[in-house]
Amino acid sequence: MTIDRLLTIAGIASAFLLIAGMIAGRMKPAWRIWPAPPVGSLKSFLFWSLFRTLNIAVLILAAERFLTTLTGQMVPFRIALAAVSFASGIGYAYTLWSLGRKATYCQVSGLATGGVYRWTRNPQYATAILAFATLGLAAWAWDATLLAATLVIVYAMMAITEEPWLEARYGRAYIDYKVEVPRFFNVRHAINELHALLSSKVPSLANGQRGKR
Template sequence: MPSYLMYIFDVAVASLVTLNALLLLTIFSRRFKLWPTPAERSWQHYTFWPLFRGGLGLTLLFSILTVGWPEGGPDTWRFLAGMICVVIGFGFTIYGYFDLGIENTYGADEGLVTGGLYRFSRNPQYVASILGFFGTGLANGSAQSAVLCGLAILVYVVLPYTEEPWLERAYGDVYADYKQRTPRFLFL
C-alpha cells in the first residue's frame, strides 16, 4: 500500500480513537465535557470538530481510494450491497439535517425537534450514519476500512450518551416525555 494511504489511515485511526476516548470520558466524568461544545470558541469546539470531521472524512477518503486495492476491483455483490447502505444511510443523514435544522445539528439550542424522522428515533441521523459507515466498510471490503468504519460507528453509538444530560437540562420534562415514547436509536 502506498505511503500516502497509510498516512491517511494512521491519521484517521488516531483521530477516531482520540475522539471516542474523549467522548467516553465525557460520559463517565463529572468534570470533563467535550460534546456538546459549550461555545463556538471553546477548547471543546476546537477539539471536537477537527477530530470528528477529520476522522470521519479521512475514513471515507481512505475507503474510496482503496476500494478493491490491490486486487484490482471490488467483489460485485458485496460492493452493491454496501453502496445501497451508503446511499440510504447517508441520504437519510442529509435529510435529517433539514428535519433537525443545520444549527441544531451542530449543537445549537434552537428547540427540541420531535417530528419527522425524530418520531421514530431520538437520533435518526446517527442511525443513518451508522448504516452509511457500515455500507462503506462493506463496499470496500478491506480490513483497514472495516477498522475505520467500526471506529466511526462507535462515535455515533457514543454521541447520544454525551448529549442526553444536556438535552435533559435544556428541555426538562418535555425531553423526558419524548425520551419515554421514542427510542434512542430505532428499537433500543
C-alpha cells in the same frame, strides 16, 4: 509514508481521542467535548477538527479501497452495500437539514419531535451509522473496515453522551419523548408509527371521496 497509511493513522488517532474525550466528559463534566462546548472555544475546535478528520479519512480510504478492489464473486454484494450506504448518506443529509444548523452544532433551538423524529430520537446518528457500517463492509479491506467501525462507535457514543445534556435543556419534555421513541430504531415502534400514519390518512381519503359526491 503513503496517503493510505497517513489516512489510517490520522483516522485511528482521531477516533481514539474522540472516544477518550467522551468517556472523560462523562466522568467529569468540565472535560466534556460532546455535546460540543460553545462555538469558538478550544474544546469545540478540537472536537470538530477530530470528528471531521475521522469522517474524511473513512470516506476517502473506503472509497479508494472499494473502487480499486472491486473484483471477484463478492462484487454484487459489495455494490449492494455501497448502494445502501449511498441511500443512507442521502437520509443523513436530509436529517441535517431537518434539524437545522443551530441544533446540529448544539445550540439550543427547540426539541424536535415531529417528522422523522417520530421514528427515532437520533435520525442523524442512525443514518450515519448505517451509512458508514455498510461503506466499511463494501470497502472489503481491513484498514478501511476497521476505521469505519471506529467511526460507528463514535456516532453511537455521541448519541448516548448527549442524552443527559438534552434532559438538562428540555427537562420533562425530553424525558417523555425518550420513553416513547427509540434511540436509534425499533421495528415494533416503526410498525406502530406506520399504522398510525396510515390510519390518519384513511379517514382523510374517505372524507375527500364523500366531498366529491
